[in-house]
Amino acid sequence: MRKVLNKVILFALVFGIIITIFPKANAEELNNDSTENEVLNDAIQNLKFYSSFNYQTLTQDKLNKLTSDFYLPVEYFGVTISYIVDSEYLSVSEETEIILLRQGTSTIEKEVLKVTVTNLPNIIKGEQEFLIQATLTYLDDSITYNYQGFITPVIPDDFFGGAIYTLVRYAKMFLEGAGLTLLISLVGTVLGFILALFLATAKIIAPTPQDKILSKSLKIFFNKLSSIYITVFRGTPMIVQASFFWYGFGLFGNALLCGLFVVSLNTAAYIAEIIRGSVNAIDKGQTEGSLALGLSYSQTFIFVIFPQAIKNSMPAIGNEFVINIKDTAVLSVIGIFELFNQTKKITSLHYRQLEAYAIVALIYLILTYSITSILKVIEKRMGMKPLELTSSN
Amino acid sequence: MNILKINNLHKSYGLEEVLKGINLEVSKGEIISIIGSSGSGKSTLLRCINYLEIPTSGEILFHDENFHQTNKLIQSLRTKVTMVFQSFNLFDNLNVLENLILAPQRVLKINKKDLIQKAYEILDSVGMKDFANKLPKHLSGGQKQRVAIARALMMNPEIILFDEPTSALDPEMVGEVLDVMKSLAKTGITMLIVTHEMSFAKELSDRVIFMNEGVVYEENTPDIIFNNPQLPRTKEFLKRFNRNY
Numbered sequence: 248m249r250k251v252l253n254k255v256i257l258f259a260l261v262f263g264i265i266i267t268i269f270p271k272a273n274a275e276e277l278n279n280d281s282t283e284n285e286v287l288n289d290a291i292q293n294l295k296f297y298s299s300f301n302y303q304t305l306t307q308d309k310l311n312k313l314t315s316d317f318y319l320p321v322e323y324f325g326v327t328i329s330y331i332v333d334s335e336y337l338s339v340s341e342e343t344e345i346i347l348l349r350q351g352t353s354t355i356e357k358e359v360l361k362v363t364v365t366n367l368p369n370i371i372k373g374e375q376e377f378l379i380q381a382t383l384t385y386l387d388d389s390i391t392y393n394y395q396g397f398i399t400p401v402i403p404d405d406f407f408g409g410a411i412y413t414l415v416r417y418a419k420m421f422l423e424g425a426g427l428t429l430l431i432s433l434v435g436t437v438l439g440f441i442l443a444l445f446l447a448t449a450k451i452i453a454p455t456p457q458d459k460i461l462s463k464s465l466k467i468f469f470n471k472l473s474s475i476y477i478t479v480f481r482g483t484p485m486i487v488q489a490s491f492f493w494y495g496f497g498l499f500g501n502a503l504l505c506g507l508f509v510v511s512l513n514t515a516a517y518i519a520e521i522i523r524g525s526v527n528a529i530d531k532g533q534t535e536g537s538l539a540l541g542l543s544y545s546q547t548f549i550f551v552i553f554p555q556a557i558k559n560s561m562p563a564i565g566n567e568f569v570i571n572i573k574d575t576a577v578l579s580v581i582g583i584f585e586l587f588n589q590t591k592k593i594t595s596l597h598y599r600q601l602e603a604y605a606i607v608a609l610i611y612l613i614l615t616y617s618i619t620s621i622l623k624v625i626e627k628r629m630g631m632k633p634l635e636l637t638s639s640n
Numbered sequence: 641m642n643i644l645k646i647n648n649l650h651k652s653y654g655l656e657e658v659l660k661g662i663n664l665e666v667s668k669g670e671i672i673s674i675i676g677s678s679g680s681g682k683s684t685l686l687r688c689i690n691y692l693e694i695p696t697s698g699e700i701l702f703h704d705e706n707f708h709q710t711n712k713l714i715q716s717l718r719t720k721v722t723m724v725f726q727s728f729n730l731f732d733n734l735n736v737l738e739n740l741i742l743a744p745q746r747v748l749k750i751n752k753k754d755l756i757q758k759a760y761e762i763l764d765s766v767g768m769k770d771f772a773n774k775l776p777k778h779l780s781g782g783q784k785q786r787v788a789i790a791r792a793l794m795m796n797p798e799i800i801l802f803d804e805p806t807s808a809l810d811p812e813m814v815g816e817v818l819d820v821m822k823s824l825a826k827t828g829i830t831m832l833i834v835t836h837e838m839s840f841a842k843e844l845s846d847r848v849i850f851m852n853e854g855v856v857y858e859e860n861t862p863d864i865i866f867n868n869p870q871l872p873r874t875k876e877f878l879k880r881f882n883r884n885y
């Protein structure tokens with residue numbers, strides 16, 4: 248069961264990344280007839296439909312998000328128009344009716360056909376395309392012209408309906424956000440790990456009595472540098488670090504790169520301390536056993552101590568990855584559309600905060616839970632001592 | 641000619657002086673057992689010889705030469721004077737074969753193929769050939785120590801320092817390690833052995849050194865030390881020792 252869940256999540260992530268890279272192709276162009284007749288051309292260009300809500304005009308592109316009834320004018324400055332509407336969601340009245348349109352201070356009458364939205368597509372189906380084929384006739388000349396529109400599902404009022412609507416309607420945005428969050432967390436953790444190797448090494452290497460002045464001072468210098476780095480990055484919030492580098496310097500001229508940079512730097516400080524702790528926890532006998540065979544300090548470090556320390560650190564480093572998934576939410580402050588910021592954007596599109604944030608909480612939970620489970624399996628296979636998930640900031 | 645000569649060796653930790661002027665001469669091929677009560681400085685002496693501890697003063701001459709000046713010299717000394725520890729100190733991240741090969745490959749720069757062949761020969765001689773691909777954590781204490789001895793032998797050392805090689809072992813495993821050491825003694829290698837295995841020391845040693853409070857208090861043939869010690873502290877130690885074991 249868990250395996251299946253993991254696979255589904257993996258698929259969703261990969262899918263999310265793919266649709267991020269390949270945005271949906273544009274709807275195909277309608278091939279309409281053309282005519283030399285200026286009156287007809289003018290009619291095609293300027294013909295307006297009217298929405299049932301205060302008889303606002305529906306320009307052609309406003310047909311794109313249709314949710315309620317509307318009206319089709321049957322006459323436009325001497326041009327008569329008839330319609331064929333092809334859609335299972337719409338029905339056109341047989342009889343024309345007269346509506347009053349406000350124009351400035353006065354009102355004018357319009358003879359129209361009413362189009363009723365008989366039912367709305369459900370959210371799973373999503374937007375449904377429909378075509379209105381208008382036949383415009385002026386004197387002996389006539390032309391058919393196709394107008395394209397989309398009927399959109401509307402958001403249900405209740406929580407579950409709203410949540411499902413939000414999830415399906417904005418699935419792509421959620422996936423993009425989750426993909427970006429995972430990408431930043433993963434790359435940040437990997438880069439942070441590499442940087443941490445240097446930081447930890449600088450902090451661990453101690454001068455020996457046999458060292459020459461130069462190498463002794465270099466060791467002390469890098470040791471102090473590493474200490475300061477770790478103190479600063481662990482002692483300040485990542486939201487401040489991100490703002491500092493982005494709003495302060497506009498680093499890399501690209502918020503995403505800047506965000507990756509900040510996450511890597513921040514993670515490095517934490518992982519460096521993890522590695523240092525692991526190195527210190529390695530039995531002193533390992534070092535002595537190595538030195539006693541004539542291996543140098545650095546050889547001892549590279550071949551004996553570090554491999555063991557890194558292996559022992561892996562569960563804690565994996566945990567840093569999980570923490571990063573949550574903590575990268577602060578990158579919304581520099582305008583990166585990771586998962587949290589995508590959710591904020593979604594709420595600004597449909598104003599259903601409760602549903603949106605409930606969903607995003609669930610997505611975060613699924614991400615952290617499944618990755619923790621995957622890491623545990625890996626750790627078990629590699630014979631590491633698993634680490635209990637500790638709470639974080 | 642002496643292979644090893646120690647002159648007036650002192651070692652202090654802070655204010656506590658642990659070695660108070662050790663003088664010792666070791667000739668090639670000699671088997672020397674070092675006995676003495678806990679805290680008398682036996683380990684410290686051994687660890688000073690290969691500079692795991694830096695002596696406070698005094699002189700350690702290997703083939704009449706001093707090696708303490710640089711890290712490089714100390715490393716080269718350690719390839720000639722290797723050590724076997726009480727707690728084995730096998731590399732936990734490497735299997736038995738890799739444990740044997742690491743140092744000669746990296747320090748002596750011998751090619752790996754030759755080393756593998758040599759490793760199998762040495763493992764065979766300590767009865768561990770079938771364990772070449774095992775990790776240390778899958779070995780018993782006695783097996784670990786035999787591998788540790790094999791690892792030390794890979795360097796072709798002239799001296800091996802043993803610091804209580806059987807003290808961490810379950811009683812039934814002591815024998816297998818001592819047997820390896822006995823057959824090693826016959827090869828003519830020089831051995832300095834800190835041990836509490838008195839009958840082993842008696843049987844194997846050319847010379848026994850009794851250490852007391854940081855000095856070599858009495859040294860003589862095993863026969864005299866164990867059957868007819870000359871000095872009071874030695875007598876007292878052996879009497880106490882025999883009562884306890």
Ligand SMILES: Nc1ncnc2c1ncn2[C@@H]1O[C@H](COP(=O)(O)OP(=O)(O)OP(=O)(O)O)[C@@H](O)[C@H]1O
Nearest residue numbers: 653656658676677678679680681682683684685804
């Ligand atoms: N690194 C150290 N720092 C401070 N004191 C030490 C250190 N190593 C050893 N000592 C002290 O030096 C003294 C001698 O220690 P050493 O280990 O040489 O004794 P030993 O004869 O090997 O004893 P044992 O039979 O218990 O192994 C002891 O009092 C010990 O506490």
Ligand SMILES: [Mg+2]
Nearest residue numbers: 682683684804
């Ligand atoms: Mg000791």
